[in-house]
Amino acid sequence: MKNPSILVLEDEPFQRLIAVTALRQLGLQCIHEAADGAEALARLDACSGVDIVLCDLRMAGMDGAAFLRHASEAGVVRSVILSSEAAPDLRQAIVSMTRSLGLQFLGDLGKPFDMERAAALIARHTPEPATVPVPGQSPDYPSLDDILRGLDQGEFEAWFQPKFHLGSETLQGAEVLARWRHPQHGVLSPSQFLPTMEANDLIDRLFWQLFAQGLALQQDLACTGRRVNLAFNLQPRQLSDQSLAGRIGKALAVAGLPGEGLTFELTETGLLEAPATSLEALVRLRLLGCGLAMDDFGAGYSSLDRLCELPFSQVKLDASFVRKLMIQPRSSAIISSAVALTKSMDMTLVVEGVETAEQRDQLLALGCQVAQGYLFARPQDRDSFLSLLARKGTPGIH
Structure with a gap:
């Protein structure tokens, strides 16, 4: 499987630099970055979307929750890794929201950036959505x-x-x-x-x-x-x-x-x-x-x-x-x-x-x-x- 494309959505420049540098060390080549949700949507529109977004929540301008909704509606993101210092109950709510939007939730990375955990979460990404067999149309369903x-x-x-x-x-x-x-x-x-x-x-x-x-x-x-x-x-x-x-x-x-x-x-x-x-x-x-x-x-x-x-x-x-x-x-x-x-x-x-x-x-x-x-x-x-x-x-x- 080819390396997935990824967007790092992080408003703090130093944190964003750490994440991008670490992802390059993991061998990822197609990496995009943005400081807020609006900028992220513009970059995704220009590159026709990415496989994974590494998403912060609290940002000036469009926050992470609004970004995920717009990204889902536009079909420009397939999987999400959460990277935020928000309270656990807020992060859990975003997890539920992500799944309800039809996006694949790979895991909560948290902060500071952990390269080993990031690699494990990225490995969970599946290149294509799973197909759901229909009774009567698949050999998995006997007649x-x-x-x-x-x-x-x-x-x-x-x-x-x-x-x-x-x-x-x-x-x-x-x-x-x-x-x-x-x-x-x-x-x-x-x-x-x-x-x-x-x-x-x-x-x-x-x-x-x-x-x-x-x-x-x-x-x-x-x-x-x-x-x-x-x-x-x-x-x-x-x-x-x-x-x-x-x-x-x-x-x-x-x-x-x-x-x-x-x-x-x-x-x-x-x-x-x-x-x-x-x-x-x-x-x-x-x-x-x-x-x-x-x-x-x-x-x-x-x-x-x-x-x-x-x-x-x-x-x-x-x-x-x-x-x-x-x-x-x-x-x-x-x-x-x-x-x-x-x-x-x-x-x-x-x-x-x-x-x-x-x-x-x-x-x-x-x-x-x-x-x-x-x-x-x-x-x-x-x-x-x-x-x-x-x-x-x-x-x-x-």
């Missing part, structure tokens, strides 16, 4: 006929994303996820079949296949005196089915299993679309002893209102707050508030997306207890999950 055949043949499997106690790393249960063991293509992830399933109203059929597999696993564990809580995802249209709770209760009775071993996860945004009959379904599930979790808590706009209205027993904090934990100071305040809120409402808080030991340690310091993420375990098939259960001992119901 509807193939999906129907897979459902008939029982090729869709329940995989398990474990939940752990942050401190002791004891197993606290698992979320049930869908995988397709395709005879030609191997194990396929949900992104390769769920869009087609959703478009053709097949999610309910997939749910009941995964649900049956989950109950079968719980039955096998019960025979050896073990048990594990399994969480299943429900969609709004399923809640409008008045027979849902009855079918789940009947399946539990036939399997000889308690409702306490099940949790049903619902996204907040999905609940906004749910009809009034959904409340009856949720109440009946709780009467069976099942848990209800609000998934992706904080990702929408009415989380608190829904927690008041609906009978949730668990809250799953959206992974975006963990991803921002080290770069956005306010994320810590939100997480600690979620800890206090769920404790006062006698709910369990599950933190999603924990990937590093540093995140785990900070979450523990904030009072979090239960989490799931790649730091502990990736989604795994039945055999691998049973092996994990054997290593981690007998979990309880949570």
